[in-house]
Amino acid sequence: MALFFLVLTFVLHLLFMNAMLGSAIMAFICELRGKKAGPSKDISTKLPYTIAFTVNLGVAPLLFLQVLYGQFIYVSSVLMAGFWLAVIGLIIMLYYSAYIYDFRFEKMPGARTFFIGLTAILGLIVAFLFTNNMTLMLRPETWQEYFGNRSGTLLNLNDPTLWPRYLHFIVASIAVGGLFQAVLAKMRKTLPDRQYKIDHGMRWFTIATVVQILVGFWFLISLPREVMLSFMGGDAPNTVIFILGLAVAAVSLIFGITRRVLPATAATIATVLFMAIVRDLVRTEFLKPVFHPSDLKVAAQYSPMIVFLIVLVLGLGIMAYMLHLAADSGKEAK
Structure with missing residues (x-):
């Protein structure tokens, strides 16, 4: 039951997190390129909402993760405690920067690029630290590095899966961010430049989805051989779920190319769900030699x-x- 709610709440968190970070990156790039303010203005008004939902919906999956894998996530958090505690301050700064970008959008045109850039960069840093923790918890064999560095500043930089896993999430956020903007424009019949904004968002979604699929294969081959093979026929359930995830991702790409916003949204939500399940299966395969959630004693409450x-x-x-x-x-x- 806890595993079900871990995946469910993580999917909800992931959808808002991707919409938030992807939209911030899109707005930053538009500001740098001097694009007309339309898309950036629309994004500025949504950021505070999406950040609030991202943070609040991120609490539940973290708690369920601690219930199921407490001995792993606690250790990895302690090993990088300095960075992990810094996440709180980084998110507060990110929130303030997004609010300034929103409420001072017209009054401070010269500072817009700085504040949306700060928002995007802080979001990228937070995502990097989360990726470090989520990968470090999967490698107990590296924890002995603590005895050479007890300052709480260990990062999992030698893990070959770190960068592809990180980029897998970042590129996905850009795709979802573009789709999010297209959906909002689609829902507002009287929006100025409505079709332009739909096409703009779907173009971001389509290009990022293509890159995302390529990065996903990089992530796959970066996994330890036994973990990778479990998704390539070595384990039937793992392989089926992985193939289904690829299939719905391909469907979402087709809908993106044909600019079908609502079908693309449905396919993307399905893709996020399957990939969240795959993510949990990857964690299970990594920890299989030392632990499985079924090892836990259950006292029903x-x-x-x-x-x-x-x-x-x-x-x-x-x-x-x-x-x-x-x-x-x-x-x-x-």
């Missing part, structure tokens, strides 16, 4: 789970209602 489900449903409902109010008030269209 249903009341906390019921409370969690109630709060989760209420929270998602309140989030949807808040977005509805924001849209109705016209704040997002300012």
